Amino acid sequence: MPRIAGGTFLITGGASLVGSYIADALLAQGAKEIRLLDTLALGSTEMVGHLLNDTRVKLIRGDVTQLDDVVNAATGADGVFALAAFLTISMAQNPALGVTINNMGIVNTVEACRIAKVKRIIFASSVGAYGLPTADVITEETPFTSAGASPAFVLYSASKLTGEALCAHYQKAHGVEFNALRISSVYGARQHNRAVNANFILQVHDRIRRGEAPVILGDGKEVHDYIYVSDVADAAAIAMSSPSHGHVLNIATGIDTNLTRVTEIVLEVCNARHLKPLYRADDRAVKASTVTHLNFSRAKAEKTIGWTPKISIEDGLRRTIAWRDSRGKS
Ligand SMILES: NC(=O)c1ccc[n+]([C@@H]2O[C@H](COP(=O)([O-])OP(=O)(O)OC[C@H]3O[C@@H](n4cnc5c(N)ncnc54)[C@H](O)[C@@H]3O)[C@@H](O)[C@H]2O)c1
Numbered sequence: 001m002p003r004i005a006g007g008t009f010l011i012t013g014g015a016s017l018v019g020s021y022i023a024d025a026l027l028a029q030g031a032k033e034i035r036l037l038d039t040l041a042l043g044s045t046e047m048v049g050h051l052l053n054d055t056r057v058k059l060i061r062g063d064v065t066q067l068d069d070v071v072n073a074a075t076g077a078d079g080v081f082a083l084a085a086f087l088t089i090s091m092a093q094n095p096a097l098g099v100t101i102n103n104m105g106i107v108n109t110v111e112a113c114r115i116a117k118v119k120r121i122i123f124a125s126s127v128g129a130y131g132l133p134t135a136d137v138i139t140e141e142t143p144f145t146s147a148g149a150s151p152a153f154v155l156y157s158a159s160k161l162t163g164e165a166l167c168a169h170y171q172k173a174h175g176v177e178f179n180a181l182r183i184s185s186v187y188g189a190r191q192h193n194r195a196v197n198a199n200f201i202l203q204v205h206d207r208i209r210r211g212e213a214p215v216i217l218g219d220g221k222e223v224h225d226y227i228y229v230s231d232v233a234d235a236a237a238i239a240m241s242s243p244s245h246g247h248v249l250n251i252a253t254g255i256d257t258n259l260t261r262v263t264e265i266v267l268e269v270c271n272a273r274h275l276k277p278l279y280r281a282d283d284r285a286v287k288a289s290t291v292t293h294l295n296f297s298r299a300k301a302e303k304t305i306g307w308t309p310k311i312s313i314e315d316g317l318r319r320t321i322a323w324r325d326s327r328g329k330s
Contacts, residue, residue: 001177002078002119004241005030010077010118012064012109013084015043017192018124018183021233022081023051029237037062037073042090047190064105070112077116079240082109082163083124085156087194092152092285102159110170120177122239123167127184127225127252128157132291139297140182140248148290164248171246179239179305181232184252184296188229188316189323196284197224200259204266205321213275214267217282220260221292225252228311228319235307242305252296253309265317 002009009026011019014036023034036048037060051057062069064084074080084105086098106123113121130138131145131154144161146154160182167178185197193199204214235251263277282290301307311319 001243001245002240004237006032007078008033008035008076009079009081009240010035010037010074011081011083012037012070012105013043014038015040015045015048015059016083017047017188017190017229018186018232019043019081019083020047020051020190021188021229022236023048023057025230025233025237027051027054027056032056033058035060035073035077037064037069038084039063042086042192042194047192064108065100067108067111070108071115074112074116074118077118079120079122080109080113080118081122081124081236081240082106085124085159088128088153088156088196089194091156095152095155099155099159102156103162106159106163106166110166110176113176114170114174118176120179120240120245121167122236123163123178123180124236125160125164125180125182125248126157127182127250127296128153129160129164129182131157137295137297138250140250140300168246177245179242179245180248181235181239181251182248183232184225184227184250186229186232187226187320189319190229191320191324197226201262201266201317201320204263205270205324208266208270208272208275209325214263214277216259216263216277216279217284218259218279220263220277220279221258222290223256223258223292223294225255225294225296226257226262226313226316227251227253227309228316231309231311234310235301238305238307244304247300247304249301249304250296250298251301251307252298254296254298255313256294257313258292262313262317265314266321269318269321
């Protein structure tokens with residue numbers, strides 16, 4: 001298994017929210033070299049600006065749909081974090097490109113790992129791999145449910161199931177070790193506007209800091225498992241260096257938080273409890289999961305790789321809002 005200290009790692013889609021935090025975690029643990037492969041189509045140098053003065057970090061302009069780009073970037077790496085992808089909103093805007101990037105990107109990434117003899121790949125999968133599940137507790141055994149899911153969400157989710165299967169195949173056929181992380185709704189400082197569920201946080205905060213009442217679409221009972229981005233990065237680093245591999249793992253807090261509660265916390269953090277939420281009809285064009293019960297089990301991640309999340313939703317929202325406020329009102 002790759003050791004983080006002294007190791008060389010490639011992060012595809014590295015100029016991303018999650019990628020920037022994985023790079024932070026690897027550097028803090030003494031990695032020798034971090035390569036961030038990105039087209040910068042969605043991510044930006046601003047996301048990783050704080051890293052670029054570190055001589056251990058190399059930003060490589062390259063495209064995961066081009067096998068040569070991934071092979072060149074992966075050569076000499078001990079491990080690869082496969083993040084390059086379109087999320088559901090981007091998938092809805094350009095499905096042809098999204099399907100190509102998400103599917104060919106992971107095809108090329110596992111193939112590059114085989115060619116370059118990379119020891120392990122950590123695949124950024126998603127709890128989207130469950131679709132709209134109805135189980136009481138969602139474990140890694142819970143099947144995908146497509147009924148009622150929006151087409152763009154299904155395209156995104158299917159690409160994550162494809163990626164997991166490719167990783168499992170390459171481990172079995174070629175000995176490239178993997179762990180695939182079914183990550184829940186990520187949010188945090190450096191938050192972008194490409195994730196449906198985190199966008200709700202941004203929209204609520206934007207209205208509150210303009211002195212306007214926050215708007216909740218629907219009855220406020222829709223829940224998400226919001227996970228702070230540094231907890232995801234910790235999980236990725238642990239999954240890379242753990243003796244245990246070959247797993248699909250829920251990387252979620254296990255806590256459902258509904259839209260009304262998120263709004264209450266943001267109001268508290270902003271000292272704006274006098275603003276009363278307005279409930280309006282849900283007219284979002286693009287939706288991901290819209291259920292009122294999730295209950296993701298994180299027992300397998302705890303048992304196999306010893307990961308547990310550390311940041312509560314209250315603390316995470318405080319950090320996110322502090323970061324947004326530090327950049328001024330936009
Ligand atoms: N944000 C979430 O809530 C969430 C939840 C579950 C899983 N994930 C997964 O985690 C990963 C990172 O998510 P994020 O929120 O940090 O996303 P992000 O949009 O910030 O990052 C995606 C990155 O991929 C890059 N990219 C796009 N096309 C590329 C290409 N052809 N070649 C190379 N790079 C390319 C983009 O420029 C961007 O920097 C994704 O795979 C996503 O599916 C995210």
